[in-house]
Amino acid sequence: FIPMPLQILTVILLAPLFKYNIPAAVAMCLLTNPLTMPIVYYIEYLTGSFLLGIEPQSVEMSVEWFSQNI
Template sequence: MPKKTIQRFLPDHNKIKQQKSLKIFGSLLHDANLWHLNRRSARGAFSVGLFFAFIPVPFQMVLAAALAIPFRVNLPLSIALVWITNPLTMPPIFYASYQVGAFALGQEEQPFHFEASWNWLVESLSTIGPAFIVGSLICACMAALLGFFVIDFLWRRSVNKAWAARNQQSS
């Protein structure tokens, strides 16, 4: 069940190999293990993808691919999960990350008003920046661990149900 559900949402691996931003990985993309979908590759891909979804840096997809290759986990799934943080979900996710960081550092939340300017960015790095970065790292690690264990549990449960159904039919 999880394998069929996940495969339905994954993009074609040939399209991913043709991405200009992934050309830097060259022949590393030809490793067959990066394209297989099994319990090990899915849980690792969830960890990698969810980790980079919560890290506020540009080129999250490239970073997810760079980590998926040496860990030999499913590359399309790692890249796709980064898009959990998209222009619609980024503000609430990153604000929650800031709140987690402020709590972890024992700071009170500081009121701020977003402005799309270089001055605002430089000023906010010293005021809300540390809490935001710490919170993002905490949320990234927690999401990666949660994704790993939830997918592992769901995959095992699905396999056990399939075996039970098979045993029941043969009886």
């Protein structure tokens, strides 16, 4: 797992080495798998809570929650 800014920089540095198109490589780097993104977001949330020293809150995904928080 490489965080996004470092992932993009890595692609920019390695694309010329493999003779890839840099803009296309960066664009492909930004695509994500929708099946794994909820897991990635949850792990990022837990990591952020740990680094900030706050207790993670449980979030109930419901219509009421969306209407109150959007």
